[in-house]
Amino acid sequence: MPGGSSKIGGRGPSSSPLPHTVVPPSRPLRPSRYVPVSAATFFLVGSTTLFFCFTCPWLSERFSVAVPIYNGIIFLFVLANFCMATFMDPGIFPRAEEDEDKEDDFRAPLYKTVEIRGIQVRMKWCSTCRFYRPPRCSHCSVCDNCVEDFDHHCPWVNNCIGRRNYRYFFLFLLSLTAHIMAVFGFGLLFILYHRQSIDRLHAIVTLAVMCVAGLFFIPVAGLTGFHIVLVARGRTTNEQVTGKFRGGVNPFTNGCWKNVSHVLCSSQAPRYLGRKKCVQSVCVQPPFLRPQLTEAQLAAKILDNGIQGDLHRSKSSLEMMESQSCDAEPPPPPKPELRYPGITRGNTEECSLLNKAPPTPTMYKYRPTYSPGKNHTALTHAYANQLSRGESVGSARDSSSSTSSLLQASQQPGFRSQPSLDRRDTSSERVGGGGGGERREGGREVGGGGIPGYSLGGRSYPSFSDPTVLSGVASRSSSSTHTSAGAAHVSEATTTSASFKSLANQTTPPHHPSRNGSLSYDSLLAGGDDFDKGVMADSAAPEVASGRPCTPAAGGYSSPFLSSQQRVAEMHSQSSQSPHHRHRSSHHHHHPFLHRSSSSTSSSPPPPPEKERLLSEPHPGSHPPPANQATAPPSSSAPPPPHHHHHHHHHHHSHHHHHSSSSSSSSRPPRFAVPHAPPHHAYPYRTRSTDTPLGSSSTSTTHPPRSPHPPPLGKSLSYSSAAAAEMQYRLVRKASASAGANAAGVGGGGGGGGGGGGMGGGGIQAPKFPG
Amino acid sequence: MRQSPKLRFCVQTHSLQDLQQPAVSSKVFIQRDYSSGTICKFQTKFPSELESRLDKQQFEETILALNNLYAEAEKLGGKSYLEGCLACLTAYTIFLCMETHYEKVLKKIARYIKDQNEKVYAPRGLLLTDPIERGLRVVEITIFEDRSIGSGR
Numbered sequence: 028m029p030g031g032s033s034k035i036g037g038r039g040p041s042s043s044p045l046p047h048t049v050v051p052p053s054r055p056l057r058p059s060r061y062v063p064v065s066a067a068t069f070f071l072v073g074s075t076t077l078f079f080c081f082t083c084p085w086l087s088e089r090f091s092v093a094v095p096i097y098n099g100i101i102f103l104f105v106l107a108n109f110c111m112a113t114f115m116d117p118g119i120f121p122r123a124e125e126d127e128d129k130e131d132d133f134r135a136p137l138y139k140t141v142e143i144r145g146i147q148v149r150m151k152w153c154s155t156c157r158f159y160r161p162p163r164c165s166h167c168s169v170c171d172n173c174v175e176d177f178d179h180h181c182p183w184v185n186n187c188i189g190r191r192n193y194r195y196f197f198l199f200l201l202s203l204t205a206h207i208m209a210v211f212g213f214g215l216l217f218i219l220y221h222r223q224s225i226d227r228l229h230a231i232v233t234l235a236v237m238c239v240a241g242l243f244f245i246p247v248a249g250l251t252g253f254h255i256v257l258v259a260r261g262r263t264t265n266e267q268v269t270g271k272f273r274g275g276v277n278p279f280t281n282g283c284w285k286n287v288s289h290v291l292c293s294s295q296a297p298r299y300l301g302r303k304k305c306v307q308s309v310c311v312q313p314p315f316l317r318p319q320l321t322e323a324q325l326a327a328k329i330l331d332n333g334i335q336g337d338l339h340r341s342k343s344s345l346e347m348m349e350s351q352s353c354d355a356e357p358p359p360p361p362k363p364e365l366r367y368p369g370i371t372r373g374n375t376e377e378c379s380l381l382n383k384a385p386p387t388p389t390m391y392k393y394r395p396t397y398s399p400g401k402n403h404t405a406l407t408h409a410y411a412n413q414l415s416r417g418e419s420v421g422s423a424r425d426s427s428s429s430t431s432s433l434l435q436a437s438q439q440p441g442f443r444s445q446p447s448l449d450r451r452d453t454s455s456e457r458v459g460g461g462g463g464g465e466r467r468e469g470g471r472e473v474g475g476g477g478i479p480g481y482s483l484g485g486r487s488y489p490s491f492s493d494p495t496v497l498s499g500v501a502s503r504s505s506s507s508t509h510t511s512a513g514a515a516h517v518s519e520a521t522t523t524s525a526s527f528k529s530l531a532n533q534t535t536p537p538h539h540p541s542r543n544g545s546l547s548y549d550s551l552l553a554g555g556d557d558f559d560k561g562v563m564a565d566s567a568a569p570e571v572a573s574g575r576p577c578t579p580a581a582g583g584y585s586s587p588f589l590s591s592q593q594r595v596a597e598m599h600s601q602s603s604q605s606p607h608h609r610h611r612s613s614h615h616h617h618h619p620f621l622h623r624s625s626s627s628t629s630s631s632p633p634p635p636p637e638k639e640r641l642l643s644e645p646h647p648g649s650h651p652p653p654a655n656q657a658t659a660p661p662s663s664s665a666p667p668p669p670h671h672h673h674h675h676h677h678h679h680h681s682h683h684h685h686h687s688s689s690s691s692s693s694s695r696p697p698r699f700a701v702p703h704a705p706p707h708h709a710y711p712y713r714t715r716s717t718d719t720p721l722g723s724s725s726t727s728t729t730h731p732p733r734s735p736h737p738p739p740l741g742k743s744l745s746y747s748s749a750a751a752a753e754m755q756y757r758l759v760r761k762a763s764a765s766a767g768a769n770a771a772g773v774g775g776g777g778g779g780g781g782g783g784g785g786m787g788g789g790g791i792q793a794p795k796f797p798g
Numbered sequence: 799m800r801q802s803p804k805l806r807f808c809v810q811t812h813s814l815q816d817l818q819q820p821a822v823s824s825k826v827f828i829q830r831d832y833s834s835g836t837i838c839k840f841q842t843k844f845p846s847e848l849e850s851r852l853d854k855q856q857f858e859e860t861i862l863a864l865n866n867l868y869a870e871a872e873k874l875g876g877k878s879y880l881e882g883c884l885a886c887l888t889a890y891t892i893f894l895c896m897e898t899h900y901e902k903v904l905k906k907i908a909r910y911i912k913d914q915n916e917k918v919y920a921p922r923g924l925l926l927t928d929p930i931e932r933g934l935r936v937v938e939i940t941i942f943e944d945r946s947i948g949s950g951r
Contacts, residue, residue, distance in 0.1 A: 107889035120933040126825050141832045162832055279835055294878040294899040299933040309915040315923035315944050318853045
């Protein structure tokens, strides 16, 4: 079988899939990894061989020779697909080279948001592979690789299932189901005709084979059915079990027919590892052509004395300032050098860098242009507002194209590596960081410049910025009608998110493998108890052996996506409702598709106000998003107002007890648009946070009056209410974030009912999107 | 000051400058455009680092051509379907002898990039790198230092 280099290039924690070399594995042998695949191979080949030896001869004589031929073809198909699924490279991304990671990790955001068909999708920075994971890519901790279109890590083939080998895995399941049915059926036929001589060896062997076949049929058929649904819906297992599209729209689906044809009929995707490196045969020698040396441009230069070129060159930075300064103070006057046409273009450019850049080599030319002086405030305000206007990464980049690219080209080591206590430097750094680079744009969603007064003196310690980060995150993702105060909070998130990438890079995930997002059946099982039975049974066998790491897996898996406050909240609810924790963890995975970077934050929020907010939510543990939002406002304000608002929350809770969840979900967008009470205006995040729990409060009948205490440990939350609330929350976010709100609303409403059916089951049972 | 690295380069390569390639000044990475999903498409936005080196038109033309080629590679047509059927029927042994459609297009892309490098990019002190080497995540454009013209460029 044509094999990929998956086993060689991608295995083991210490191996690194370099782009063009195959690294021999130097990790310790882990025999436990090979137990399931060996068992699968043994049962498959062994049982079929016995079937062919003992059952088929009589069948071919009695009925037709077509019987063993048919079985032989099917078995061959099973084997071929099994081998391809096992040995083929699933689509491993090679590690990014050093030069790709230009930004100082210390300041780069952990997440980058892209808009896919109108839906915001978050790309996470992979600290192992050193790039932002493309959409649908996930890092498998078992294989220690990022895999494209990651489906899951299958222990039965001891390989990740990704873009390249999903088709073979799917066909393996289909053919194996057919094979098992055929073996069982023909075995049954044999037994029925040999009832009298049942004690003969042939009959006994056939019975044994039938038992094995019957035993494996249920999980395999279940898994096959599950994957048929996934293929039809255009989802991966990872997305299904983490509930990414629960109540929402799947941006990756093209309709049932196209999804199926994409899986089955698309051309074999190329492997990225182990490719023959093409030798660069092109010789690059100076002198180099330059676009600006064209005659027309020279003439223009002479005529305009360089103003036109200067304007063009400086326009981008001005553009950014102008576009950003709508809600802030007027843009600063044009840079002085523009008024002096006598200056040559090159010098002007350097001057435009405001004496920050040295007069020279190209690589130093594009240092960030913002002076720490008067410009930065306007920029930071404007920038933050720009972010809060809900611009997509792409469009945001456009408006600051030149500047951001300038920044991207070479970041200021001086700014980056030393968190400065100086507010100005911090702000300009933020702006510089915020404006520059692709990676930076992930932070845009939550980070603008440092806002005076809220800047933490340049320290990007998560503990400082948590509350403001969350507030910033909440404000960012909520709506486009942010006040500049909201934007102020938004700015803080950059620090935390920025620093987290460096933290992420420094600290490998300490514990559970599924933390990294790899979806082995361990986390599958942990993630979805209500999963399709086949999956359960299928994964039960290895799970039994390895113990059921349900809780840690769920907890571990969800932790990267949670802020510590969420974790705190989660732990509180976890103690009170362990059966539901997996659901919670599944809900946490909505996060990647919400443009937030709150997952990076660690905790040390001002605990009482945070807990107050958590208290006010009916599902503090189950809803990190509300918790996030909930924690956001109090941190940004003085303690007394939060207390005040909590009382309002209580009133609202009691009001909305009577509403059905569906009605509240349908009414959510209008409610969201219209803040309920005047006090809420001061905290736009609060409006959202009240909305979320209120909608689902109908399902939680026991809603103790809120008081400024730590969340009640004994609070019980129903699974369906948690699901409903989470979906409604996501609904709200989608409504504010994209135009697909209406579709999401319908899906969310329908999903609310299906949420009780279980994570995986719910996903299957309640078709919510036109997949 | 900052002139020193430049001077160092000059000193280093002075004797060999006829043979050596000029020093790499910086690299630009053209990211993927995910607005239409996970199909392979690169952003056509013109990076500002190249403003002084390359025409916007040229750049866009190159990227659009690449996008079209990748779209062709990923197309779900009769050809890819037949290829899949044939592979199934031969228990995938056909992959040992035959090149898949995607690989064929990748070869075409490699030729196109080489061609563009020779005609457009190398004369301007730039170099395109085939994105397949980076896992189809980015198009890398290497900007070479221009020592023939004065500083500040």
